Amino acid sequence: ENTVPTDAYRGAGRPEAAYLIERLIEKAGVETGLGSAEIRRRNFVAAENLPYTTQTGRLYDTGDFAGHMDKAMKEADWSGFEARQKASAEDGKFRGIGMCSYIEACAFPGGEEATVELNGNGTVTLLIGTQTNGQGHATSYGQVIAEQLGLDLEKIEVIQGDTDRVRKGGGTGGSRSIPLGLPSVNEASKALVKKIKDRAAEQLEVGLEDLELVGGDVRVVGTDRQVSLAEVAANAPQKLFGQKEVKQVEATYPNGTHIAEVEIDPETGNVSVENYVIVDDFGVTVNPILLEGQVQGGTAQAISQALCERTVYDEEGQLLTASLLDYQLIRAEDLPDFNFQTRNIPSTTNAMGIKGAGEAGTIGGCASIMNAVQKALRDGAGVDHVDMPATPSRVWEAIQAQRSQAFTK
Structure with missing residues (x-):
């Protein structure tokens, strides 16, 4: 009763849905032994099966989901990760890599005069x-x-x-x-x-x-x-x-893959983002510079949400993170140089082939960062799960709890 109203300021449910699905699919990939890429590949709608109507009535018209995942993995040097992880371990650090492959519905039926x-x-x-x-x-x-x-x-x-x-x-x-x-x-x-x-x-x-x-x-x-x-x-x-007023009868479906690579200092719990690759399908691109700015801005917001942003109340409902002195946001110096690519396939439901891009960065960011953090903690310290935001204190506490448990055994 003491908390203030909340609302989505970018993404409007898409980041949360993608986060839940992509964390679950990542966990399933680990438990089945299929791994991050193969479990996704088996569950993608194949390009040759498009257009495809989903069980909930969505009509995916165009795309190549495995195609942008493969391109992102190549750009991120996925196959070379183990060598980089070993180098980090020699330096006393944990290293992880994670991905998120998303699809969203945009530009819902209607028009704009x-x-x-x-x-x-x-x-x-x-x-x-x-x-x-x-x-x-x-x-x-x-x-x-x-x-x-x-x-x-x-x-x-x-x-x-x-x-x-x-x-x-x-x-x-x-x-x-x-x-x-x-x-x-x-x-x-x-x-x-x-x-x-x-x-x-x-x-x-x-x-x-x-x-x-x-x-x-x-x-x-x-x-x-x-x-x-x-x-x-x-x-x-x-x-x-x-x-x-050109009217549209079906939504558009932008989609893409984000891959994040992080390094964790186990002595402080600090997470640094070492590499970040984005390969998106936005259909027809109107202005590449504006597009990249949109995606970078959204991704920065997602990284901030994944690693920093946390609203804290005390037992009596008093907000403790009431200013930017207490509520942490990501800063430019904390962000990597984004490797942004497109693999565009024009929409057939939009008059100009455009799919939309406004929320894209926020959708792929949280899950890819947290999947990378989870892999780093799992491989480095045997930590089974950590929730977002992966703040230094939360990460450090998870490592200490796992070490304490191992010691008592």
């Missing part, structure tokens, strides 16, 4: 009901508009979630903004291009097929005859705009 307007000065405004909170939506939306209208990005204004100007919207969440929003932006841009060409064709007295949009002008192909977008807007009887 987009309106692309031509302004009197030749610039363009997008009105859409998503809301950015750091993902770079304006850049991604702007790229598509710029390509369709032959404009520079700085001449495109993106208005998101402004209820004074946007008549409806589904908001941001569940990796829906780009997969659902971008196809609508693309089609709305095409609709506006058609209206612009209709007006320009009248002014230039040519056919639509003779026109192209370049650098803020509508030009007759192969000539120097042109009219600016500002002039087209000025001569139109009313504001020119394109408005579309």
Whole structure:
């Protein structure tokens, strides 16, 4: 009754589901002797069996789950782990490697209306009901508009979630903004291009097929005859705009494999992340730089959750970790250089082949880190289980408890 309300701030249930499944499958791999990779490989839906309808009615349309696991294992030098583990042992350290292979449902059925307007000065405004909170939506939306209208990005204004100007919207969440929003932006841009060409064709007295949009002008192909977008807007009887809502009937299913390698100092319980490999299938990539930033940020959050973050109350309900002096978050110096790769297979349920990526880093991170920690403790000290977060005190206590138990025997 004393605790404050809680809510998901990234991932919305996906990290928890993947964590439970991947910790269980890892334990099963150990107990059956199949190992981490083989037990997963036997249980993957084979690429040749896609599209595949699951027992709960999900339609996995495209993917190659064993393919990205194999690529991640190669990037992580999985086969060379034992040599690295031996080197760590010689230095008095425990070393572990762990993986997580996930799939998630994103961009649930529905759509996101987009309106692309031509302004009197030749610039363009997008009105859409998503809301950015750091993902770079304006850049991604702007790229598509710029390509369709032959404009520079700085001449495109993106208005998101402004209820004074946007008549409806589904908001941001569940990796829906780009997969659902971008196809609508693309089609709305095409609709506006058609209206612009209709007006320009009248002014230039040519056919639509003779026109192209370049650098803020509508030009007759192969000539120097042109009219600016500002002039087209000025001569139109009313504001020119394109408005579309591309609807999707099935979710998209991004998926991937994360592999973490850690080293533990048994004298302090400290866990250091020595290597981290990510191979994801996001379908069509819109902006590789923004994509990698999304994945790195999410993975950093997951590592922080796995190794640091813990809310502590005393017996009377008083919060003891009430500030960042007491509540630990991961810092940049604690993170490795992420090896991020993609092995993309376009979605067939999305109009542009996009699968979504917003939560991906958080989903693969916790289980891969904890599976690596568990292997290090199991091989190094015979510890059977440790819960997240694997803080230094919790790891040290688990090692001491196992050593004490072995001593009493």
